[in-house]
Structures are given as structure tokens and as C-alpha cells.
Amino acid sequence: MITRNNLPSSYIPYNTLVICSNTMLGGGHIVAVGEVLPLVIGKGEKPQIWLQAISNPQTNEFVSIIEASVSKHPAVEILEQNGSIEVTIQKNKILIVRAESQDKAVVSQLDLRPIGLNLVGTTASLSVGGTTFSGNSMSGGGVLIGFGG
DSSP, X not given: OOBTTBOOTTOOBOSEEEETTEEEESSXXXXXXXXXXXXXXXXXXXXXXXXXXXXXXXXXXXXXXXXTTEEOSTTEEEEEETTEEEEEETTEEEEEEEESSSSEEEEEEEEOGGGTOOEEEOSSOEEETTEEEOSOEEESSSEEEEEOO
16 A cells, blocks of 8 residues: 555656646645555656555555556556556546656646545646635645545
8 A cells, every 4th residue: 555654666756746737846745545645646757657546435445556557457547648648447537647847747637536536627626525726836745635634
């Protein structure tokens, strides 16, 4: 399980990561559920994605479905085209990430509802539950959206 204290050994953070119009500078993570990081995006030859789905909501147990941009589940497809990585689950696009440079990537589409998290975003904004975030910035690491303690 990927947590803040147990990151993949090949993970290298982008200096700038834009998530649905919100910018994280100097590293950091998009979302955390307690200490678990369901989505981790790092740099490499192409964006490196690690994605974990909630397997048991009562106990906050997660199962890995993507590791270093490689699908670990038959329902998860990863398509690389024009410098972007698109992730689909049962024909539903849940994530589009594009590296704009060696130090910057942009998440232009996000829908983590199929894996148990109410996070939805486009190039204009990121919606979490009933709250919408647009054009915000954070720096110095940490987590943009946190659920639980």
C-alpha cells in the first residue's frame, strides 16, 4: 500500500503539477485518505502513475490497480498518445495526464468515482464532494485534498 511514508522507490515528484486548474509547486500529492495515497503521479520518460482503489470502505483497505503506469487489473486500460496517458476503467476515462516538460505535468481530466473517491475534475476545476476548486496554488509538499485523519 502506498502511503506518505511508503512511496514507490522509483517515484520522483514533478516540481509543478497542475490538477484541473489547481497548481502544486515543489512536490506534494493530489489526494490522501488518512495516510494512504490513492493517486501518485511522478516524472519519468512518461508520467508515472500509481493508482489504488478502495477495496473495503469500512476499513479503508486499498488494492493497487496501476503501478508505474502499468495496469495491474484487467478492467483498467492505459493508453499513451500524443504525450498523454489516459486511464480508463470499463470504458470510462478516469484520468488524463500530460507531461509538458521534464518538471511539469498537467492533469486535465479526473474522475475517481469508479475507484471509490468522489473527486471529479476538468481543465476548468476540481470538485470534491460538494466543493469546487479552481485556479488555486499550493507549495512545499503536503496533500491538496485530504480525507480522514
